[in-house]
Amino acid sequence: MEGVRKVFPGVVALDGVDFDLRGGEVHVLLGENGAGKSTLIKMLSGANRPDGGRILVDGGEVRIHGAQDAEKLGIATIYQEFNLVPALSVAENIFLGRQPRRFGLVNRKQMNADAAALLARVGIDVDPRTPVSELGIARLQMVEIAKALSLEARVLIMDEPTAVLTSEEVDKLFRIVRQLREDGVGIVFITHHLEEIAALGDRVTVLRDGRSVAQVPASTTEDELVRLMVGRSIEQQYPRERAEAGAPLLRVEGLTRGGVFRDVTFEVRAGEVVGLAGLVGAGRTEVVRAVFGADPYDSGTIEVLGKRLRRHDVNAAMDAGIGLVPEDRKGQGLVLDATIQENLGLVTLGRATRAGFVDRAGQRKEADRISGQLKVRMAGLHQHVRTLSGGNQQKIVIGKWLLADTKVLILDEPTRGIDVGAKVEIYQLVNQLTASGHAVLMISSDLPEVLGMSDRVLVMSQGRIAGELPAHEATQDSVMALAVGTAPAEGGNATATKDVEGSRGH
Amino acid sequence: MATDTLKSSTDTGGVAAARRVLLNNGALSALVVLLVALSFLSGDFLSTQNLLNVGVQAAVVAILAFGSTFVIVAAGIDLSVGSVAALSATVLAWSASSAGLPVWLAVVLSVATGVASGLLSGLLISFGKLPPFIATLAMLSIGRGLTLVISQGSPIAFPDSVSHLGDTIGGWLPVPVLVMIVAGAATAIILGRTYIGRAMYAIGGNEEAARLSGIRVKRQKIIIYALSGLFAAVAGIVLASRLASAQPQAAYGYELDAIAAVVIGGASLSGGVGKASGTLIGALILAVLRNGLNLLSVSAFWQQVVIGAVIALAVLLDTLRRRG
Incomplete structure (x- = not known):
């Protein structure tokens, strides 16, 4: 060519x-x-x-x-x-x-x-x-x-x-x-x-x-x-600035759904990044979807700031300040054939409505502000999201939650398929969120990322929380040991597999 | 590319702007071509009287199509609008004549019938998890059946006060055209400015993303089908007032004309795309074509062939334009 x-x-x-x-x-x-x-x-x-x-x-x-x-x-x-x-x-x-x-x-x-x-x-x-x-x-x-x-x-x-x-x-x-x-x-x-x-x-x-x-x-x-x-050297791949953890924002207790996850208990505090590690299929995505109300659960409780959330109700979770950036960006996060402005305003659509009418000028202003803050590379707010690159698409999904002033943002594989530059920008965003007293719950299969960005790491294995490690104790080995720990019989192979995959991250 | 060069030519700003609008809107260009061609072919076509006549002929389908636009933008389909229109008109006529209710109450009942039919479809779709095609196909049959039951198969005279809806204002502006314009403006406002309108585009574009962004998809869908039912009732009343009676076979097959109008207007059956202006143009194209072919004394049989070809052609041109 x-x-x-x-x-x-x-x-x-x-x-x-x-x-x-x-x-x-x-x-x-x-x-x-x-x-x-x-x-x-x-x-x-x-x-x-x-x-x-x-x-x-x-x-x-x-x-x-x-x-x-x-x-x-x-x-x-x-x-x-x-x-x-x-x-x-x-x-x-x-x-x-x-x-x-x-x-x-x-x-x-x-x-x-x-x-x-x-x-x-x-x-x-x-x-x-x-x-x-x-x-x-x-x-x-x-x-x-x-x-x-x-x-x-x-x-x-x-x-x-x-x-x-x-x-x-x-x-x-x-x-x-x-x-x-x-x-x-x-x-x-x-x-x-x-x-x-x-x-x-x-x-x-x-x-x-x-x-x-x-x-x-x-x-x-x-x-x-x-x-x-x-076009420049990236000095720090995981620029985590750890903030002092504050009061608990989200508390999940004994969350169970038959055959999928069991007795899941954890809390997320203000200013914290909690990593959720584990093998694919350990039930991580299922748990966070249940926390967000996207899927039902059988028993257990979810509290935000001490207030219990209604089961299987996305709007209750949203009103309490939970946001979810789903794993499947294109299938669940974006309306691909709608504009950037439209996508950014999706979560705040209800809030921008008075007597049934949407304040579109206000929405445009907000979209303009957040896309500038996120450094979205675009031709304009009317560009269709489909034509954006993966990293910029992910920024739009995160942006719509930032506009809603989300207290606990759940990120499910936030950097999958995203290039190095955009990754660091997303990490910096996480820092900004936690610095302003919000919290982040992050699922990632990229082990160096989990270790580099989390303040605490929860490890899931076969639908249960297998253990919790503070940042200074978490290593690839200790995380993997927990991730495969409950099933030593078939675990040996998986350890090797996952270990290598983790380090493949970079 | 074309638009860039047009923008730079400043001397003929108005013409350039018009050309740009036409280039960006296949259906509108098709309508203009049709109008020009027919005015050459038939001397009677361009008369005010005939154009208003076209407006009246377009009105019922246009109003039905506005309702269908909501549904189609939200990636659904409503096959029941023709039946619901007939049912609503029959309820009005029956309750005002046979049941002896006051006319205003009959009108309220009629509109309520349309909304209730839409609600029922919406409930079947949202909570019964039926595909929209099946739920509204059932409603198509139920609506037509109830119409026949109530009317016992014969036309019922429409109350005189309502029949004025088929007249003209000031001796020239037909009321159906006025209703069509009002319904169109309402559709544009609902689609563009309201919460439910923006939710339609989000649901039609990606239902799961809409749900995970906090849009109560089930509830919105029920409202969307109820809106479609409301517009169908209005269309049914307009149609019956033109005929001065509610006929049990009225608006038979109109749901397909309505869908055709929406699609010719540039909406996508897979959802997320569609505009009130496009739907209006689509309905006008169908009406102009029927009227023109009548003026040219083309047989009713051949008219169907031509209309089918035009539907295919209009959508084809639009698709090609978008690709290129």
Whole structure:
């Protein structure tokens, strides 16, 4: 690609980017969210067309106007959101639209056999007749790869394939990617995990604000890569300023929901950041959703400032001053096709209403103030949230709660899929909140983050609070020991897995 | 891109502004094209009398469509509006004539019938967790059935005082057109300025995000369908006053015209998008087309074909414009 340029309304997403890929190499595309990585690969897959510049394949200029064009050129893309049909079987998904046919009918036998061979190649043991809806995320990804293999792709683009995988699954993925590289496939690999670059990559192109700022070998040091990415060196990754803990704001006692969590008791004090650590599936998200009133619970109590909250009532929790930034930003946090102003005003909509009428001028003023405070990178308050980068989207979700003057803000995986620069901005926000006497309850699977930002760490394991560690005692080992402690039989494996995954954070 | 270049040309500011509005609004351009084409094809088309006539023909569907706009913006669908309109009109006529109630009370009862039908759909959807399509399909059947039961299958004369709604003010402005304009203004205000209106966009855009932001989604949905029922009742009364009687088969199939008007006006059936002005334009396009085809003496059978094609074309153009 030479001098590729793409303009979205109000934003230059890419400006004169050069990028080249050789057969048999892994070329890592690195950059903060909003730097233009997704835009770049969308032009290769035909989802976007460049406004300027050329795309060359084997020395000849090509125009990629749609997914079919990309397919013909042997370019396959695996997005973060998978393109699979849940109700259809694995084999049908692999050969969707290209099912082997006999007498005009789908030849299921041959299709299943071909699929089985491909699945064996990517190393997963799945019956090709299994519906895709029954597979976990890691296996879905392997199905996507099998689909790319079935297309005999010469170029494979992978957008943050490791974001959702455990370290064991990552190892498996790396083996497959290395195998593909040996077969001569050129691979574009996007990741936020810097240590994966040295482990897998050959070359790295760093994008910043829509320009390619450097092309370096994968052996470049992580510090150097971060400097290139954000254009400055980040001195402190976790800039936690610990404040004196005040009176208890939120008290949860004996919270239980059958089969999900049991006897969960904890409190959060003013000025505190409480980390909620644990393995995926330990019940952390379920507990905070129950605290927020989004889901019901069977027994126990939730009190804010000594006042008991009604069960399963989001509005009661909100009125008491609890806010939730959900795990699934796009699915639960944002109205993607509404404007920034609209999204920021969602929580305060009721408060800005007099006699049924919304004070829209007031809402605009507030949105303007908070978006400035959060340094949201946008074309204007009327930009649709869908077109923002992940980090800026997350700022909008947090912003709508800041406008409501939330006392206890619950953050569920607040920095997942967010670049280094935006992460630090979110941490600073957490500091501001606690400094002004509010409290934060933070779920995170990124162990260094939990340890770096929390004043106390609660560890959940199999639906229970397995233990509580003050910041100075909490280490990766002590947290993991608690996280897997109650089930030593199957825990050993998980410890190893999670340990590595935690440190993969940075 | 196009708008930028237009902005820079300062000499013809008014023309440029008009062009910009048209370029940004596919349905409006389609309406303008239709009006221009028909005024060339038929000398009678542009007369004041005929245009007001078009307004009257558009009024009932437009009022129904305004109610449907609320529902569609909130990512729902209301198939019952035609039946509810007929039911409300029949309740008015029956209670004023057969039951001998005072006319004002009959009107109140009629409007209450519309609201109650909407409430019932809303309750089925919010608490019965029925898909809107099914709940309002049931209400479509129930509404039409009750209409036939009450009227025993024959038209009931409308009270004279209400029938004036079908007349004109000052000898030229038809009351249905006035009601349509008032209903449209009310819709614009509700959608743009009120809590329930903003909640419609949030619910239609992402119901879970709306719920987790403290919007009481179930309650709002019930109100939204009740509003749709209210507008249906108004439309039913306007229709019956034009015909001077409540007819059991009145407004048959109008729910589809209403949905078509909303969609032609640029709303999305997946929710979160839609405007009162668009819906008005959509209803006008349908009425202009019917009127024009009548003036050109196109057979009623072919009219249906043309209208279907126009619906597809209007939405297609809008989709293409948005993509490009």
